[in-house]
Amino acid sequence: MQGTRHLFVPGPTNVPDTVRRALDLPMEDHRAPDLPRFTLPLFADLKKVFKTETGQVFLFPASGTGAWEAAITNTLNEGDVVLAARFGQFSHLWIDMCQRMGLQVEVVECEWGTGVPVEIFAERLAADKGHRIKAVLTTQNETATGVQSDIAGVRRALDAAGHPALLFMDGVSSIGSVDFRMDEWGVDLAVSGSQKGFMLPAGLAIMAASQKALAMQGQARMRRCYFDFKDMIATNASGYFPYTPPMSMLRGLRVALDRMFDEGLENIFARHHFLAEGVRRAVDAWGLTLCAKEPKWHSDTVTAIVVPEGHDARRVIARAYDRYGLSLGAGLSVVAGKVFRIGHLGDLNELMLMSALAGAEMSMRDVGLPVEAGSGVAAAAEYWRAGGDRLALAAE
Ligand SMILES: *Cc1c(COP(=O)(O)O)cnc(C)c1O
Numbered sequence: 001m002q003g004t005r006h007l008f009v010p011g012p013t014n015v016p017d018t019v020r021r022a023l024d025l026p027m028e029d030h031r032a033p034d035l036p037r038f039t040l041p042l043f044a045d046l047k048k049v050f051k052t053e054t055g056q057v058f059l060f061p062a063s064g065t066g067a068w069e070a071a072i073t074n075t076l077n078e079g080d081v082v083l084a085a086r087f088g089q090f091s092h093l094w095i096d097m098c099q100r101m102g103l104q105v106e107v108v109e110c111e112w113g114t115g116v117p118v119e120i121f122a123e124r125l126a127a128d129k130g131h132r133i134k135a136v137l138t139t140q141n142e143t144a145t146g147v148q149s150d151i152a153g154v155r156r157a158l159d160a161a162g163h164p165a166l167l168f169m170d171g172v173s174s175i176g177s178v179d180f181r182m183d184e185w186g187v188d189l190a191v192s193g194s195q196k197g198f199m200l201p202a203g204l205a206i207m208a209a210s211q212k213a214l215a216m217q218g219q220a221r222m223r224r225c226y227f228d229f230k231d232m233i234a235t236n237a238s239g240y241f242p243y244t245p246p247m248s249m250l251r252g253l254r255v256a257l258d259r260m261f262d263e264g265l266e267n268i269f270a271r272h273h274f275l276a277e278g279v280r281r282a283v284d285a286w287g288l289t290l291c292a293k294e295p296k297w298h299s300d301t302v303t304a305i306v307v308p309e310g311h312d313a314r315r316v317i318a319r320a321y322d323r324y325g326l327s328l329g330a331g332l333s334v335v336a337g338k339v340f341r342i343g344h345l346g347d348l349n350e351l352m353l354m355s356a357l358a359g360a361e362m363s364m365r366d367v368g369l370p371v372e373a374g375s376g377v378a379a380a381a382e383y384w385r386a387g388g389d390r391l392a393l394a395a396e
Helices: 017-023 035-050 064-073 088-098 119-126 151-160 229-236 246-263 265-285 311-326 350-366 375-395
Strands: 006-008 056-061 081-086 104-109 132-140 166-170 190-193 204-209 302-306 325-332 339-343
Touching: 006 350, 017 246, 035 056, 035 204, 035 246, 056 064, 056 166, 056 229, 056 246, 064 088, 064 190, 064 204, 081 119, 081 246, 088 104, 088 132, 088 166, 088 350, 104 119, 104 375, 119 132, 119 151, 119 229, 132 151, 204 246, 246 265, 265 302, 265 350, 311 325, 311 339, 311 350, 325 350, 350 375
Parallel strands: 006 325, 081 104, 081 132, 132 166, 166 190
Antiparallel strands: 056 204, 190 204, 302 339, 325 339
16 A cells, blocks of 8 residues: 555554664674673663662563563462452453463452452452462553553552562553653562553563562572573673673664653653543544543553444454554454554654544444544544643643
8 A cells, every 4th residue: 555554553653763763773792892881871761761769670582471471480489379350451361371370360350441459459458467469460551441550559558458469560551651650659560561652663571670579589489591580680780681682672772762751751641641632532522432431540552442332343443454554453352343442652643643533433434333524533633732732832
């Protein structure tokens, strides 16, 4: 097809041109004497994104799923009890991994479209006087349903119960895009990946561990080798890696971080909220509903839109792809066919996102959804027009 394609799955996200050019380099010596001049500041700057001063960041050649595994194997033992809630495909897959690795998962089943059940967690933790629960798993942004959760609330629940369990957080589709404060919220293991808010291709697991999590390494006897924190810590200290690092990705990450700091993290968060709010106005104007059940769950990085009874969201997605070169996110598992998703994270502005809204609107009409022509596009446009100058000024 002529012209550009439009990528609006919630990861991989659009890679800015400056980052793409930074990836295209001659191969370089990963044991060069001056490499630490590049890598040490990279590690230090990543800590700023995680908002941790005391934690340790890790870059594993993997996707986000690899970081889940690293978090588990470096801190827990087979048979350990972990507390987790299932409310979407990603929270489900992390639970599934825990079970496959021999942990006992106390699963709180929640309706898809809701988020981390802070009150239920608080009750379970308060009731666990013997401290059987070794870790609490949370997903800050459930990408399958467009649900954002209150992680600071889980920390408060742990503290209120005086419970020593580790707090794990999947931030793959939220870190670098929405507010996250590792130290302040007492998150012990924070997990992300390169292809969402970090605006890179897939291939880097980006994560951080608190000192409390690092202290568990000695007693954690789960088998690990490639993802062992110990080898990474030992070599990273001097600016190197225990095996060949993906240097092109690290060079790209450097440019991505520079872009993030140029804009400012708080401005990035404000921009994501502003763009997301425009998408929500569009959904409202279409007469459709979000998969997220309540405003407190609204995600600023991805919107999952429920199609009316009797319609199949897969037809909307196929039409958008085939006819308009637009990739929308599919409904996964329990919500397959019921929702389609628009990813709105990373390198994005109003008019880029408008292509997704226009394409979704045209595709819905093409396959017979009762959506008024121009309705969603107009609602988003008017919202963005009214608030845009204020946001642009804030970013200056
Ligand atoms: C994308 C995503 C993952 C999985 O990451 P991969 O990079 O595909 O391994 C995990 N959790 C969440 C919340 C995600 O959005």
